[in-house]
Amino acid sequence: MSKQWRRHWRRGTFLPYLLLAPAVVLLAGMVYPFGLGVYYSLTSYWLQYPNRFRFVWFDNYVDLLEEPLFVRALEFTLGFTLVAVVLQVGLGLAVALFLHARIPGRAAIRALMLMPLMIPPVITALMWKIMMASTNAGILNYALSFLGLGPINWFGSTQGAIVSVLIIDTWGNLPFVALILLGGLQALPTEPYEAARVDGAGPIAMLRYVTLPLLSPFIVLAVTFRAMDSLRIFDVIYATTTGGPNDATTNLQIMAYQYSFQWYQMGKGMAQAIVLLLLVVIVSYLLMRLWNRASESAQ
Amino acid sequence: MRTRRHWLCGVLLTALFLTGGWLEAEAQDDQSLAYYRQAKINWRQAEGQSLTIGLNKHPFTESLLPLIPEFRKLTGINIEYLILPENEYFTKLVADLSQQRGEFSVIMTGPMRNWQYVPPGWILPLDDFLNDPKLTDREWFKLDDFYPALIAANRWNGKTGGGVGEGPLYSIPVLEESYILAYRKDIFDQYNIKVPTTLEEMAEAARQVKKNAGIPGIVARGTPAIGTVATGFISGLKAYSDGKWNELDDKLAANLHDPQSVKYTEAWVAMVRESGPPNWANMQWYDAMEAFTAGQGGMIADADFFAANYEDPKKSKVAGKVGYALIPVGPAGKTQSGLWTWALGISKATKNKEAAWLFVQWATAQQTLLNATIGYRNYNPSRISVTKDPRVQEIMGAWGSGSYLKVVAQNLETARVAWIPQSERTRLGDIWARALHEVYFQRIPAADALKKASGEVDKVLKEAGIR
Numbered sequence: 183m184s185k186q187w188r189r190h191w192r193r194g195t196f197l198p199y200l201l202l203a204p205a206v207v208l209l210a211g212m213v214y215p216f217g218l219g220v221y222y223s224l225t226s227y228w229l230q231y232p233n234r235f236r237f238v239w240f241d242n243y244v245d246l247l248e249e250p251l252f253v254r255a256l257e258f259t260l261g262f263t264l265v266a267v268v269l270q271v272g273l274g275l276a277v278a279l280f281l282h283a284r285i286p287g288r289a290a291i292r293a294l295m296l297m298p299l300m301i302p303p304v305i306t307a308l309m310w311k312i313m314m315a316s317t318n319a320g321i322l323n324y325a326l327s328f329l330g331l332g333p334i335n336w337f338g339s340t341q342g343a344i345v346s347v348l349i350i351d352t353w354g355n356l357p358f359v360a361l362i363l364l365g366g367l368q369a370l371p372t373e374p375y376e377a378a379r380v381d382g383a384g385p386i387a388m389l390r391y392v393t394l395p396l397l398s399p400f401i402v403l404a405v406t407f408r409a410m411d412s413l414r415i416f417d418v419i420y421a422t423t424t425g426g427p428n429d430a431t432t433n434l435q436i437m438a439y440q441y442s443f444q445w446y447q448m449g450k451g452m453a454q455a456i457v458l459l460l461l462v463v464i465v466s467y468l469l470m471r472l473w474n475r476a477s478e479s480a481q
Numbered sequence: 482m483r484t485r486r487h488w489l490c491g492v493l494l495t496a497l498f499l500t501g502g503w504l505e506a507e508a509q510d511d512q513s514l515a516y517y518r519q520a521k522i523n524w525r526q527a528e529g530q531s532l533t534i535g536l537n538k539h540p541f542t543e544s545l546l547p548l549i550p551e552f553r554k555l556t557g558i559n560i561e562y563l564i565l566p567e568n569e570y571f572t573k574l575v576a577d578l579s580q581q582r583g584e585f586s587v588i589m590t591g592p593m594r595n596w597q598y599v600p601p602g603w604i605l606p607l608d609d610f611l612n613d614p615k616l617t618d619r620e621w622f623k624l625d626d627f628y629p630a631l632i633a634a635n636r637w638n639g640k641t642g643g644g645v646g647e648g649p650l651y652s653i654p655v656l657e658e659s660y661i662l663a664y665r666k667d668i669f670d671q672y673n674i675k676v677p678t679t680l681e682e683m684a685e686a687a688r689q690v691k692k693n694a695g696i697p698g699i700v701a702r703g704t705p706a707i708g709t710v711a712t713g714f715i716s717g718l719k720a721y722s723d724g725k726w727n728e729l730d731d732k733l734a735a736n737l738h739d740p741q742s743v744k745y746t747e748a749w750v751a752m753v754r755e756s757g758p759p760n761w762a763n764m765q766w767y768d769a770m771e772a773f774t775a776g777q778g779g780m781i782a783d784a785d786f787f788a789a790n791y792e793d794p795k796k797s798k799v800a801g802k803v804g805y806a807l808i809p810v811g812p813a814g815k816t817q818s819g820l821w822t823w824a825l826g827i828s829k830a831t832k833n834k835e836a837a838w839l840f841v842q843w844a845t846a847q848q849t850l851l852n853a854t855i856g857y858r859n860y861n862p863s864r865i866s867v868t869k870d871p872r873v874q875e876i877m878g879a880w881g882s883g884s885y886l887k888v889v890a891q892n893l894e895t896a897r898v899a900w901i902p903q904s905e906r907t908r909l910g911d912i913w914a915r916a917l918h919e920v921y922f923q924r925i926p927a928a929d930a931l932k933k934a935s936g937e938v939d940k941v942l943k944e945a946g947i948r
Binding site for chain 1: 568569572575576579580597601625666705706758759760761763777791812907908911915918919920922924945946
């Protein structure tokens, strides 16, 4: 090492760069594939016809507007997200309140509740697919027959398929939401409750005026996570309906998969994936702003 | 001293046993390899080279894997393989072939798949290998032992829109798949239901089964993907139009909305709606096959080799109760089954072409395919001699109280590839199956749904530079 280098070293000139290096590597690792994806979305990349590779600017995005399936997929993506989030956060809140109360066997219930979280979503989906067989051979329809409910055509009808996917996704993710909200409930200060009790508030008033406002940052957090996941849900749909029947459960992610890996039109598939990405970014940005506001007001 | 002698005896005996066992194993080896050594070629000419085989998860693959060690012993060529589920397999294969990386040397392909790989020159014609006496002993290999229709299906002159059966041979078939009607003979007999010979009779039979036996009268594939139209459906339509209708016309314009196609679609979908299972729209090929095997269907018009499943007493509830017939014909009264063969081909990018050919030759040799069928249930045989083998005859001959083999043989007389050659066949089939969903769910009438589908196909073909 020359004298000059040694002086630099002793003064710590390199130190900031050295410390920055892992972050730069990480950033490059994230930016490169992303950049490549954006680039491909601007090309006519079609795996099967390498000779037809051309830079086409925004043609793939313009084509999307003319593709009737895109409108349906976009509608389903947004609609599914809205319903799934409301359902999962609503039920999750109920479960969290239930588990927060002093009930016997609370610890055991909490441990059991985590089960669905440990099962890979594809396995969850296949498990339910077997249970949801359309005839009475499916255990779910068999059970319903005791309640006098006729066999439900789970995956064979368009509405049935949508409801089925919702049920499976909710079953798999409810514990996650409940866990976040339960953590929130346990972290709430006790003083506001005491004050409310002194003022003569009943349990419903307490929930409405004390718990929910204090819990709102946690609720928004759960909504954010679930919204991001629901917008790009793939595994449950692919393992059960592959987007059918009649494209009723085709969301942007499934559509991008079909274009890229079934029909090898990588450029188009990538454009669809980028649209989905923008959607996720916008929704999460709005929710994060809401979260900031909620945490400020909760304090 | 005594113990020492005992000990010595023990060692001697063990050595004797071991040598005996080794010699016996060698002898067995020699026996199993003797057949291959009759070929007048040097099997060890590519010794030490390595091959990677791309395989789709399929009963044929299951039957091939246990036999591979034999190939290693015979040739000294090292074999690795990658098995993937069908969708993933084809995506990975196209990625490998299109970039000419040569990751796979030997690939599992078939007639319609070759239409994607031949125009860009991704796979090799096999005739040069077949005609090279250093690489192939034609007298031993016996290409004419394969069913002529199957070899014809794997030949193509490379011209979009036609030329199947002409030009180079691109892959060698390892099994045969054509489409027939399987029906529940016990139920048909019990309720005096006529085995259908027309689509109208088929719908009536389905109705009768549902009414009397309380199970779906017909089961079929129904997911919105090409499989739904590619087997029984297209075969029925071909027969219905007396073989005159094609999905593309002479100028490669989509013809899905042809009046005959519309009429057939209306009748077929009505039958499935009325007498099919409630979850038809979510049924993959194995769902349909398993439903019939579990006794949950009166009829199924699909692959002939599904019979191996229906007739397997270990897993089937209908073994011995199934009858077989040709797929119902149209007014012209002639059957027109589609045809598919899984087959082995060679990637152009592979470095070890000779080794790859030796593998293909070994894997499709008479003895290998016979072992695959007898030992590991690879049905239906692509070689006539395998079908005729007494052991195979004993198994397959019993199916459908002896009717099965006759029906398949009759079917093969006219069976041929049902599609017009072009590289976007899968996409076309996917669009077509989606149109069936529109009709099934009564979104729009069949004529409109098929007209729309034709429009979409035309657009894709134009975009791909095919039209």
